[in-house]
Amino acid sequence: MDSRNERVPSRWQRYVQAAVDFPRLDSTQGGNLSGDSPAADSLPSQPPDWPRPASALSRKVRADIRRRLLPDGQDVAATEPNRRRTDLRLAPAALLVWAATVAGPWLTPGILLIVWGSLAASAGVLLAALLRRKKTAGRWRRSFLTTLTAALMLAAASTAHSAVSSSQRHDEQVSELIAAGASAVAEAEITGAPRALKTPGPSGRAERWSVAAAVRTLTSGGQVMHAHLPVVIIGGQEWQHTGTGQLLRVSGKLRPPDPGRVEAAILTASSPPVQLAASENWQQAPAALGKRFASAAAWLAPDARGLLPGMVTGDTGGLSEELETAMKSVGLTHLTAVSGANCSLILGALLLAARSLRLARLPAAAIALAGLGLFVLMVGPDASVLRASLMGAIALASLAGGRAGRGLSFLCLAVIALLLVAPELGVSFGFLLSVLATLGIIVLGRRIMGWFPPSVPRWAAAAVAVPLSAQVLCGPVIVVLQPQFATYSLLANVLVAPLVAPVTILGTAAVALLPLVPWLAAALIGVAGFFAGGVAAIARFMAGLPGSAPPWPEGVFGLLTMLLFSAVTLLAVWTAAHPARTVQMVLTAHAGTVRLLDLLPVASSRRGGPRDHGRLRVCNLNSGRNHQWPLPSNDRRRRQPTRRPGGT
Known part of the structure; x- marks a missing residue:
């Protein structure tokens, strides 16, 4: 077969593959790879250019830190042989795409067009520089400029999507109708599941429902x-x-909606819906x-009911x-919002069942992916479900291809894909x-x-580490939405963890x-x-304990204090x-x-001699006062009161 007819992967595919497929050295190889070994073929011909200490002082400082943190002279490679460095190459692209989607509801189409032009021009300049470098070097090199170029191109695409949506919301006739009420x-076509509203409306209806829709004609x-136009319809029980x-x-x-919302208007229904x-x-x-x-x-x-x-299913x-x-x-x-935990449990159960039937890796991944798709259709395309399902699909594709995946790279890819398809997720607190x-x-x-010692079982360490790590980052956002502190949140999540898997x-x-x-x-x-x-019994018991939900400061001050509390x-926990x-x-800090x-x-003192102020010393000199005056005295004579000067 002619090699020219073979399909060559695109630059973006090679970039993503490099982000999720970092070369890994196994500790069992001892660091010596011969040219005849299979592992040597997968490694680059030149050794990687790792950062080296700048001086002997930095080497000494690193050795001292390693000696203090690792007891008995252990080495990092010996304690964690399979540990990888965190790959951040897709993080700038995810952050820029998210920033572009957040800016969409706030900016006008003209400003968004200017931002798009700036991003596209910057990406074009960097791409030209990369192509010139490739022509000189003869091959495509991975560098920070490559990462930045890809991030700017994706941000430009997201900004263009936001500009189109903003132009639809800022239509002159429609904007005048919305502003005039x-x-x-x-x-309208219904695009989301109906959601019950807890607060009554101005009309006094006790039961109200809101549903997302897209208006076709007005x-x-x-x-x-x-x-x-994306709108939110608010109506009665029907x-x-x-x-x-x-x-x-x-x-x-x-x-008009609140500022920063993706919907163009809020439609308060005065009549029941007519289908x-x-x-x-497949939707019904x-x-x-x-x-x-x-x-x-x-x-x-x-x-339980x-x-x-x-x-x-997320039906509350x-x-x-x-x-x-x-x-x-x-x-x-x-727990009542179907999210990554549910998708992970479903994927794990399907993969375990498929592998127990001695299926190969590719058919097992296909069965798990099909089951995940049916699960998403069953519970509805919520923001957390889409993120978790897409991340699981990327991980399954990597697993089927025989590549060890990277969680952060998978998360960034899922965020980029979802925000490019549905930019409204960028302003969703649930997402x-x-x-x-x-x-x-x-x-x-x-x-x-x-951090836990080896004597602690791995499942017990995971039961504490997983909810704690999630709450550390989610806590500052939660107190902004709900200014109260869940005192027993970590303990409650640890107690219900064994019950969640059977329920799901x-x-x-x-x-x-x-x-x-x-x-x-x-x-x-x-x-x-x-x-x-x-689970319900644990929730009720924990909520009945004293101080279960004390108030927390609101606004930016509450966010900053929660960040400090998380740290x-x-x-x-580390202590x-x-x-x-x-x-x-x-003891080291004290010394x-x-x-x-x-x-x-x-x-120096006034007399020219040294002074003892500021030194930690013991002084036995008496100040001249009677240090026994608080003790009871045997003198029973009554002390005469001292008269004031000039008194009679």
């Missing part, structure tokens, strides 16, 4: 305007039965299956207000919390687990088996409901896990302080 008749004052993909006609009153076209079958099936699952769990206890659908409609408040007080509301929780687990989770796996299996084998699905629902009841928490090293560091005080210049 005009009444209109809209034909009629007001005899004028018909065709547009594609809106809870709407489904994704339905085309509805609704009349209501328009009003013009039904959604597709998940919602119907979720409702059937909630009905099948109606025979459980009240807490309301919590089980929320933990499996049957969750009581008391239990919801208790879970919010102890930081367990993430932000999902990314921060995953980032904390990737960056801090393994390090916190390494058995509940998801029950949803799939419900149309096929109802009696088996009922049995699985009963077992999953038992564990869900345990202190990490320091406290508790390393008591001997902590005592040694305290250094004493030496520093001894080196301070000694000031």
Whole structure:
């Protein structure tokens, strides 16, 4: 076969492959790779240009730090042979793309066009420099300029997407109607699941529902305007039965949204929805299956009946207000939002089942990916579900290709892909919390687990490290949204961790088996409901303890104080896990302080002699006062009071 007909990967594919496939040296090779070994073929011909110490002083400082932190002369390579450095090459691209999506709702189309031109021009200049360097060197070199060029190109694409969306929102006729609060008749396609609102509206309705939609036509004052506007429709109880993909006609009153929102307007419905076209079958099936699952769990206890659908499908409609408040007080509301934990458990169970049947790596990954896709369709395309599913799909592709994956690179790729497809996720706090929780687990989770001594079981260390690492990064954002402190959040998450996996796996299996084998699905629902009841009991018990949800400062001050508290928490955990090293560091700091005080210049006294002020010495000289005056005296003579001068 002619080599010219072979498909050559693009530059972006090679760049992404380099980010997620970093060369790894196995410790068993001892660092000696011969040219005949297979591992030597996968390594570059030239040794990597690692940064070296600048001087003998820096080498001495590093050796001293290594000697103090690693007892008994252990080396880093001996303690962690498979540890890799954190790959940050995709992080600038993810940050720039996210910044472009956040700026979209705030800036006008003209300003966004200027930003797009600046980013595109900068990317073009850097790309020309890289091509010139490639022509000179004869090959494509990975460097910081390559990373920056790719980041600017992706940010330019995201800015262009935001500019198009902003131009649709800033249409002159539509903007005037929204600003005037005009009444209109809209034909809209439902794009999200209905969500119950807790607070009553101005009309006094006790039960209100909001649903995301995209307006196709808008009629007001005899004028018909065709547009594609993202809106939020707020209506009564009849809106809870709407489904994704339905085309509805609704009349209501328009009003502008809050600043920084991606939707163009808020439509307060004054009439029930009129269906013009039904959604597709693949869109109706998940919602119907979720409702059937909630009905099948109606025979459980009240807490389990309301919590089980929320933990499996994200349906919190049957969750009581008391239990919801208790879970919010102890930081367990993430259990009712289907996210990365659910996707990880589903992927792990499917991969384990496929590999137990002796399937090859590629078929097992295909089965797991298909199951993950069905799970996403079942629970709905929420922000956290999309992020977790896409990250899991990238990890599966890397696993099927025989490459060891990198969590941070996978997370950055998932963020870039989702923000390019759906820029509205950039201003979603749910998406932000999902990314921060995953980032904390990737960056801090393994390090916190390494703090524990070998005598602690790995599962116990993971039970503490995973929720702690997620809460350290999510805490500052949570206090901005909800200014209160969940005192027992870490303890509650550790206690419910063994119960989450049975609820998720058995509940998801029950949803799939419900149309096929109802009696088996009922049995699985009963077992999953038992564990869900345990989660509810832990939430209620923790919420009833004193000081479970004290108030926290609001705004920027609350965010900064929570950042400081998170740092202190990490320091406290490290101190508790390393008591001997902590005592040694305290003694070393004390000795250094004493030496520093001894080196301070000694000031001379008035008589020219040295003074003892500022030295840690013992002085036995008496000040001249009677140091025994507080003691009881045997002199029973009454002391005469001293008269004031000039008194009589």
